[in-house]
Amino acid sequence: MELNTTTxxxxxVIRRLTDYLRCIRCAGEAGRDMLTSLEISERCGLNASIVRKDLAQFGAYGVKGMGYNVRDLTRQINKILGLDKLKDVVLVGAGHLGTAIIRYPGFADVNFNFIAAFDTDPEKIGKTIGYAKVYPLEELKPFIRKHAIQIVVLTVPSSEAQAIVNDLDPGYVKGVLNFTAVIFPPKQNNMFVHNIDLAKELEVISYCMKNCLSQGS
Amino acid sequence: MELNTTTxxxxxVIRRLTDYLRCIRCAGEAGRDMLTSLEISERCGLNASIVRKDLAQFGAYGVKGMGYNVRDLTRQINKILGLDKLKDVVLVGAGHLGTAIIRYPGFADVNFNFIAAFDTDPEKIGKTIGYAKVYPLEELKPFIRKHAIQIVVLTVPSSEAQAIVNDLDPGYVKGVLNFTAVIFPPKQNNMFVHNIDLAKELEVISYCMKNCLSQGS
DNA sequence: CCATGTGAAAGCGTTCACAGCG
DNA sequence: CGCTGTGAACGCTTTCACATGG
Known part of the structure; x- marks a missing residue:
């Protein structure tokens, strides 16, 4: 039952783990307490073998002849992904997308907590989005320091993205979720940057439709 | 200069192509008219070799000793991805996320045009988001038929996702971009479904931070 | 001389097939 | 008997290294 942290x-694998988590959680809510690798694989559109391989990689959770215990497995995957502790997150750029993200219901499930937003627009400053108050951009840096913020979500116009990332303090910030069209290298200043481009997803589907490619998320 | 459509x-590869497109467009706006595979690779955080392989796969665009012509390459990649023609798209679920998506500036760049939104909330019906009018959900099906809509973006609560997808007419709809937490198989009713989960992206970054994984978008 | 285009080699990830165990 | 856990086979992707050509 030890987690493998060396390999x-x-x-x-991590992306699949998040899928397993979602489908296991869903099965749990439906009252299931055991799931087989086959069931998980079908729900996620995968081969059963790879589900077992992925799970075995972190320690042997399964019971032969039975499957995997929903409760244990949820806990284990949460732990692997580092979702077992509440994480404070701040948003930079309180536009439409930023607002939607703060209000997105899926984040609480995984223990992410948006505690503040930052923007340059005086109209927005002082307002509250979800539980997050909007502060002027100048206060981002001291806020990060004061609250030891490790994750920043970036939803500003693309033209401002680079300057903001450059100015983040790598002593505190370890991860940036970048929703702008700028492509950052995966490691910037010792911070993990994860680029998400909503248009990209439509572009992929455009290609799939044009030609014929069978591929999932 | 012929596109390879057989292999x-x-x-x-498609996902990388969208990255190339973005960084090439960006370089073009900065006044560049030639780019080398090395430059593209650095901007996208890749190996130069794979950039050349990817591009060569569709025909030889490069000029030896010089690199790739920005203008031509943009046109070619747009064509490969099927972004050369304007596409009408509808949104189902005019909540915060749906609103943000319609207003997201990146879609016009790639010729996607949100022409309507659908929702059950009487408060929202009749309003306009961007250029899209909000219609009652009942009108989705006839609208799709009337306007021969091929792409649907789904931003409804997860509990409603399955019913809506089941009810889409595969005679018209070829692609679904699913933002709900429900995981659909990549092909549902002969439609390409692409699952996007915003929480997933934060989960991945959570893991990256906890352990140490170097990986990009 | 420089950067493309491309075989050949290396590295990964997935699938298969089955032994092992409850 | 059913399902996990896993070595071994397979296939796909990426990287290397270099011949080719403007």
Missing amino acids: KISEA | KISEA
Whole structure:
């Protein structure tokens, strides 16, 4: 039951783990307390073998002949992904997308907590989005220091993205979720940057439709 | 200069192509008219070799000793991805996320045009988001038929997702961009479904921070 | 001389097939 | 008997290294 923390795990595995988590949680809510690798694989559109391999990589959770215990597995995957503790997150750029993200219901499930937003627009400053108050951008740096913020979500116009990232303090910030069209290298200033481009997803589907590619998330 | 349409292209290649497109467009706006595979690779956080392989796969665009012509390359990649023609798209679920998506500035760049939104909330019906009018959900089906809509973006609560997807007419709809937490198989009713989960992206970054994984978008 | 285009080699990730165990 | 856990086979992707050509 020990977690394996030595081996290098690829991002593909991590992404699948998040899918398992979602489908296991869903099955749990439906009253299931055991799930087989086959069931998980079908719900996630995968091969059963890879589900077992992925899970085995972190320690042997399964019971032969039975499957995996929903409760244990949820806890384990949460722990692997580092979702077992509440994480404070701040948003930079309180536009439409930023607002939608703060209000997105899926974040609480995974223990993410938006505690503040930052913007330059005086109209927005002082307002509250969800539980997050909007502060002027100048206060971002001291706020990060004061609250030891480790994760920043970036939803500013693309033109401002670089300057903000440059100015983040790598002594505190370890991860940036970048929703702008700027492509940052995966490691910037010792911070993990994760680029998300909503248009990209539509572009991929455009190609899939044009030609014929069978591929999932 | 002919496009290769026979070989099977993996989704990984397509995703990189969208990155190339973005960084090439950006370089073009900065006044560059030639780019080398090395420059593209650095901007996208990749190896130069794979950039050349990807591009060569669709025909030889490069000029030896010089690099790639920005203007031509943009046009070619747009064509490969099927972004060369304007596409009408509808949104189902006019909540915060849906609103943000319609207003997201990146879609016009790639010729996506949100022409309507659908919702059950009487408060929202009749209003306009961007250029899209909000209609009652009942009108989705006839609207799709009337306007021959091929792409649907789904931003409804997760509990309603399955019913809506089941009810889409595969005679018209070829692609669904699913923002709900429900995981759909990549092909549902002969439609391409692409699952996007915003929480997933934070989960991945959470893991990256906890352990140490170097990986990009 | 410089950067492309491309075989050949290396590295990864997935699938298969089955032994082992409850 | 059913399902996990896993070595071994397979196939795909990426990287290397260099011949080719403007």
